[in-house]
Amino acid sequence: MGQPLAKKVLLIGFDGADWKLINPLMDQGLMPALERLVNEGVMGNVATLQPVLSPLLWNSIATGKRADKHGILNFVEPDPHSGGLRPITSTSRKVKAVWNILTQRGFRTHVVGWFAGHPAEPINGVCISPLYAHTPTSPDQPRPLPPGTIHPAELAETLAELRISPAEITSEELLPFVPLAAKVDQEKDRRLAVLAKLIADNCSVHNAATWILQNQQWDFLAVFYDGIDHFSHAFMQFHPPRMEGVPEDLFELYKDVVTGAYRFHDMLLETLVTLAGPEATVILVSDHGFHSDHLRPRGMPREPAGPAIWHRPHGILCLKGPHLQRDERIYGATLLDITPTILTLFGLPVGEDMDGKVLLQAFEEPPQIGRIPNWEQEAGECGMHPAEMRMDPEAARAVIEQFVALGYMEPPTEDQSKAQSMARREEKYNLARVHLDARRFREALPLLKELLEENPDEARFAQHLAECHKQLGQVGEAKAVLAQLLERGQTEPRSDLLMGLIKFEEGDTEGALEHLLRAEEANPRLPGLHLRIGDAYLRMRRWEDAERAFERAVDIDGDSPYAHLGLAVVRLRQRRSREAAEQALVAVGLQHFLPLGHYCLGVALARLRRLDRAVLAFETALTMAPGLLNAHRWIATIEGMPGGNAEKAAEHRRRAQELARQRRKAARL
Amino acid sequence: MITVVSGVPRSGTSLMMQMVAAGGMEILTDGLRGADERNPRGYFEWEPAKHLLQEPGRIAEAEGRAVKVISSLLMSLPRDRSYQVLFMHRPLAEVVASQAEMIRRRGTQGAALTPAALEAALEGHVRQVMAWLERQPHMRVCHVHYHRLLQEPQAETDSILAFLDEPLNRAAMLAQIDPSLRRQRHESTAK
Numbered sequence: 001m002g003q004p005l006a007k008k009v010l011l012i013g014f015d016g017a018d019w020k021l022i023n024p025l026m027d028q029g030l031m032p033a034l035e036r037l038v039n040e041g042v043m044g045n046v047a048t049l050q051p052v053l054s055p056l057l058w059n060s061i062a063t064g065k066r067a068d069k070h071g072i073l074n075f076v077e078p079d080p081h082s083g084g085l086r087p088i089t090s091t092s093r094k095v096k097a098v099w100n101i102l103t104q105r106g107f108r109t110h111v112v113g114w115f116a117g118h119p120a121e122p123i124n125g126v127c128i129s130p131l132y133a134h135t136p137t138s139p140d141q142p143r144p145l146p147p148g149t150i151h152p153a154e155l156a157e158t159l160a161e162l163r164i165s166p167a168e169i170t171s172e173e174l175l176p177f178v179p180l181a182a183k184v185d186q187e188k189d190r191r192l193a194v195l196a197k198l199i200a201d202n203c204s205v206h207n208a209a210t211w212i213l214q215n216q217q218w219d220f221l222a223v224f225y226d227g228i229d230h231f232s233h234a235f236m237q238f239h240p241p242r243m244e245g246v247p248e249d250l251f252e253l254y255k256d257v258v259t260g261a262y263r264f265h266d267m268l269l270e271t272l273v274t275l276a277g278p279e280a281t282v283i284l285v286s287d288h289g290f291h292s293d294h295l296r297p298r299g300m301p302r303e304p305a306g307p308a309i310w311h312r313p314h315g316i317l318c319l320k321g322p323h324l325q326r327d328e329r330i331y332g333a334t335l336l337d338i339t340p341t342i343l344t345l346f347g348l349p350v351g352e353d354m355d356g357k358v359l360l361q362a363f364e365e366p367p368q369i370g371r372i373p374n375w376e377q378e379a380g381e382c383g384m385h386p387a388e389m390r391m392d393p394e395a396a397r398a399v400i401e402q403f404v405a406l407g408y409m410e411p412p413t414e415d416q417s418k419a420q421s422m423a424r425r426e427e428k429y430n431l432a433r434v435h436l437d438a439r440r441f442r443e444a445l446p447l448l449k450e451l452l453e454e455n456p457d458e459a460r461f462a463q464h465l466a467e468c469h470k471q472l473g474q475v476g477e478a479k480a481v482l483a484q485l486l487e488r489g490q491t492e493p494r495s496d497l498l499m500g501l502i503k504f505e506e507g508d509t510e511g512a513l514e515h516l517l518r519a520e521e522a523n524p525r526l527p528g529l530h531l532r533i534g535d536a537y538l539r540m541r542r543w544e545d546a547e548r549a550f551e552r553a554v555d556i557d558g559d560s561p562y563a564h565l566g567l568a569v570v571r572l573r574q575r576r577s578r579e580a581a582e583q584a585l586v587a588v589g590l591q592h593f594l595p596l597g598h599y600c601l602g603v604a605l606a607r608l609r610r611l612d613r614a615v616l617a618f619e620t621a622l623t624m625a626p627g628l629l630n631a632h633r634w635i636a637t638i639e640g641m642p643g644g645n646a647e648k649a650a651e652h653r654r655r656a657q658e659l660a661r662q663r664r665k666a667a668r669l
Numbered sequence: 670m671i672t673v674v675s676g677v678p679r680s681g682t683s684l685m686m687q688m689v690a691a692g693g694m695e696i697l698t699d700g701l702r703g704a705d706e707r708n709p710r711g712y713f714e715w716e717p718a719k720h721l722l723q724e725p726g727r728i729a730e731a732e733g734r735a736v737k738v739i740s741s742l743l744m745s746l747p748r749d750r751s752y753q754v755l756f757m758h759r760p761l762a763e764v765v766a767s768q769a770e771m772i773r774r775r776g777t778q779g780a781a782l783t784p785a786a787l788e789a790a791l792e793g794h795v796r797q798v799m800a801w802l803e804r805q806p807h808m809r810v811c812h813v814h815y816h817r818l819l820q821e822p823q824a825e826t827d828s829i830l831a832f833l834d835e836p837l838n839r840a841a842m843l844a845q846i847d848p849s850l851r852r853q854r855h856e857s858t859a860k
Contacts, residue, residue: 080794081744083722147748389800395790398780400741402787405772405779406678408739410719
């Protein structure tokens with residue numbers, strides 16, 4: 001066991017929270033608790049994972065593993081009992097979560113409301129499943145806790161009393177969210193009821209969490225609030241500025257809800273941090289961001305996970321506590337890094353099978369990081385459900401099929417069968433996308449082929465299959481899949497974008513541009529499209545067209561590091577070094593791990609005769625991409641000048657020559 | 670109190686129903702599935718048991734009686750009643766073979782799994798049901814092993830009688846146990 005760097009860890013999950021909304025609110029002093037956390041700790045973006053679906057993501061946060069390993073691949077799963085569907089359960093998680101590891105090592109560990117957390121796990125502490133907070137909206141309905149909601153069961157009665165029903169939310173409590181609530185015609189408009197339910201559900205979670213902090217000994221508490229994501233899905237369309245198509249009267253009624261939701265969560269945060277005490281390490285994380293500006297989607301894809309189109313790829317991350325930096329920004333964090341970092345805070349080793357890393361940048365001093373092959377083989381009571389309760393859903397389905405064939409059970413209804421089959425299809429699709437995200441194209445390929453074979457009309461399967469073929473260098477196959485789509489008349493702009501990318505890589509820049517411009521005509525806001533158009537113009541040495549394309553990309557998403565990188569490249573070509581340096585700085589500020597950004601910054605600075613800083617930029621680029629031949633050449637040239645470091649120059653010249661030799665050899669082969 | 674005879678299909682549930690019926694317990698059956706070569710004395714089934722998912726309240730009709738409820742439907746039984754469950758166990762290789770034969774005769778389509786995979790799936794299912802039963806305060810469970818019942822009928826019947834909350838006719842129950850009923854026998858257990 002390494003040196004523990006935290007006495008207690010409070011992990012708070014705010015589903016869908018986004019700095020884009022938080023930063024202006026903090027600037028106005030409207031989120032004081034979070035501002036204090038930011039000032040006293042480290043903050044940064046946290047990159048989400050694909051597909052951006054909350055059950056997969058929160059279980060990656062809790063395990064340090066991608067969804068193919070942890071096994072939570074959808075919102076729902078076939079219910080072997082009813083023949084229908086049920087919300088995905090904790091028994092489907094195949095690996096230990098951080099609370100199981102901490103239980104195994106004797107820490108007093110509590111979990112409240114985590115995604116896919118039902119039934120509650122028998123950990124060394126209190127475990128409350130997400131079903132706890134989901135109360136009926138009508139005050140007349142009984143509110144029994146479903147079996148398995150609370151561990152230990154003897155606390156069920158006490159905790160059940162802490163729940164808030166939507167009927168208990170008063171109109172005064174709705175006013176901060178909807179100041180003109182009195183004007184809402186509740187006969188026709190149910191949004192106030194939705195709002196009351198969201199507030200009540202999250203208050204219930206909060207009451208349980210604060211009860212634990214006040215009444216239980218604790219080393220670790222993980223608490224999950226789904227509020228921000230749900231408020232945002234229901235009300236982000238009304239957030240200012242008014243979206244096209246949103247009626248003026250509804251906009252006026254509901255324009256303050258999202259801001260109200262963030263301020264509400266800031267109050268929850270304030271209480272949690274205060275109760276946790278100054279010695280506690282606090283980690284606040286969201287699984288993804290949420291579009292709140294001109295990038296808000298105008299339509300919804302007609303697919304089961306369609307609402308996820310609102311999710312932005314960067315969530316929020318804050319860490320505060322002993323041995324952590326203060327008032328610093330960290331870069332390059334992903335959801336997979338949370339569990340390895342928590343284990344390190346407790347002085348426990350990180351599993352080598354975990355996909356994440358320890359967030360070293362967050363620590364004052366580099367921590368001692370222990371490693372073990374994996375935690376799954378470590379013996380000891382870990383508070384997971386017994387193996388008997390975990391059953392492969394496919395095997396469970398087969399058993400039901402068998403019993404139906406024997407005449408002992410009624411077959412599932414047509415609707416149930418259809419729902420189950422769709423759930424299985426989405427699970428397979430999500431697994432394929434997990435592999436794609438991890439760049440395991442060979443694993444994704446057979447899944448996507450099967451999906452397309454079974455569902456030839458689903459363009460999304462074909463597009464991902466084409467992308468997979470392309471990544472595997474199977475350009476002919478990729479083109480054939482896209483051509484089939486076009487033959488079917490499925491001329492979606494994403495197919496043109498993909499075809500454009502393929503032609504670009506084949507060297508057919510004109511052909512690529514033709515497809516890309518056609519995609520632009522159909523959907524000018526397609527993610528990544530203008531970057532590709534810019535790349536095509538750059539290759540054609542049409543600097544002004546490239547400039548326009550990258551500026552368009554910046555207009556659509558000012559937080560895109562690649563858009564700013566594209567502009568930096570254009571400026572370099574135009575010999576506008578100062579502007580190139582500015583754009584490159586913005587790009588690496590948005591995404592530190594961007595070797596070409598640091599390289600462009602180096603070139604611009606070298607041209608501006610700021611040679612020391614240029615060398616630093618080139619060296620940073622090389623730590624990220626040691627094969628950047630020209631970075632070695634630049635350092636060799638700069639350090640070879642009078643007053644430079646001749647030894648360093650020689651070393652980089654040698655490396656540049658070695659790389660050039662390797663490339664010639666590879667080209668000959 | 671409701672007496673539930675349960676287990677996976679073809680694990681000996683019909684035999685157990687015959688025994689408790691012969692012993693004098695009132696049973697709930699509609700006789701819709703009649704006797705056949707596989708179960709010459711009948712199946713002792715009650716059609717609404719198949720619909721317990723949709724209509725769990727129908728189980729009230731079994732109050733004070735014995736009823737056959739397949740393992741996968743035990744979870745549908747309302748929690749506001751008390752149950753004494755006789756759960757049948759039989760080697761799953763035998764169960765799989767017997768189920769295959771029954772499916773063939775019915776002309777239906779079973780799970781698309783190899784016998785070994787189906788056996789593994791059934792094993793997982795039984796483990797899951799056992800784990801679930803352990804946590805149900807409204808259910809008392811007596812595990813009855815089919816082979817033990819055939820090989821040591823007296824001892825096994827005594828265990829059942831000790832478990833049930835009403836006196837039954839032991840001799841009549843024992844008279845139902847006819848080892849020749851056991852048609853499907855897995856090679857490994859035959860040796």
